[in-house]
Amino acid sequence: MACARLSDRRVISISGPDRVAFLQGLVSNDVATCDARTMIWAALLTPKGRYRADFFLSARDDRLLLDIDETRADATLTQLKRYSLRAKIEISLLQGQVFAGWDAPPPSGACADPRLPQAGWRKIILDGADTLQCDHDLSDYAARCLALGLPPSSIYQIDETLLLEANFDLLHGISWTKGCYVGQEVTARMHYRGGVKKRLVPVKTSQACLPAPGTILMLDDGQEAGEIRLVFGQSGFALLRKPFWRRSFRHNGVDIIPSPPAWFPIDDSDI
Structure with missing residues (x-):
């Protein structure tokens, strides 16, 4: 089994009874579809529809886990707390490791990468749990993603990138049926009016x-x-x-x- 530990990723936890409703109104994909076996890829936008962060979102027990690039983690944590207001949630940065694998069935607790079937699987292991033995490193994973046409988060320019220009629509990073979220109007207008140049x-x-x-x-x-x-x-x-x-x-x-x-x-x- 090909496997790599993604040392450039961090894990944010959102728990509490309002966690799904809270995040549903903020991100580009349908949070309600997450469960123990289903992961989504989503973006957090500015009100003008520009990129702020992207992450893989999965559900575990009574919380949602965000697998996010380390360079986006602190700012995203701050922004989520700013939006939380009176929502009954708790947001925190966890100690954990993110793994990705391919060319073999996923191990227990892993979820399929939602962007492409060929992208394999991802798994979060929280602090204190057993780790995975890996035969590849971060550079191997980056090369594989390049071969599949999947760029790293660092390519998206904060406050500038539009989701359709970044192919989120082609890689299952947007729900067109979930309802409103921050930045949704600009994203939907580009989609329905064919404005991707x-x-x-x-x-x-x-x-x-x-x-x-x-x-x-x-x-x-x-x-x-x-x-x-x-x-x-x-x-x-x-x-x-x-x-x-x-x-x-x-x-x-x-x-x-x-x-x-x-x-x-x-x-x-x-x-």
Whole structure:
């Protein structure tokens, strides 16, 4: 069984009788579908529909557990407490470990990664419980996610990224039936009016390395194709304008080759 401990993840707990209703009004996915065997992927947004954090959410006993990137944990904890007001809940940061595995059935207590079947499973082990023996590390997991077209949380820009541009709609990170939540209006308007003009797309090059993150990708004729967001040597992710989702181009002598994953729709009119 391929398994890696995700040392860059933290665990936030929300307990109390109002935990589901409280989080349901804040995040992009349907919290009511979580149970001991079902995990969701969701985002917390600003009122203007911009990204603040994303996390995997699962239920255990009488609490909800958020598996979240360590760089987003403290700010998310603070924001959740700010929203809590009179809700009968308790929010805390737990001592725990997050594991991910693939290419084998999940162990007891694990949940399928809700983004893609090929993404495998995830499991939270709280402090004091038995651990899992792993034969892979965090870099192996990052490389596997890149091959599947799944970027890390660090690629999403706080207060800027829109969920549809980040493919949350294609990766089961949004519920269109759950009702209102913070930032829902902007997200729904883009979805129902077909307003997605840019998306995150895996890219590669035959040169030594892609341009650095933050580079605006320009064609020789002055046309802007997008922006590099993350680089792993000759591969990475770029936020590309729609005409370039499948069209290779050259930026300052570097060939940029979009590599949409299998789950990316073939017909661009469908998105």
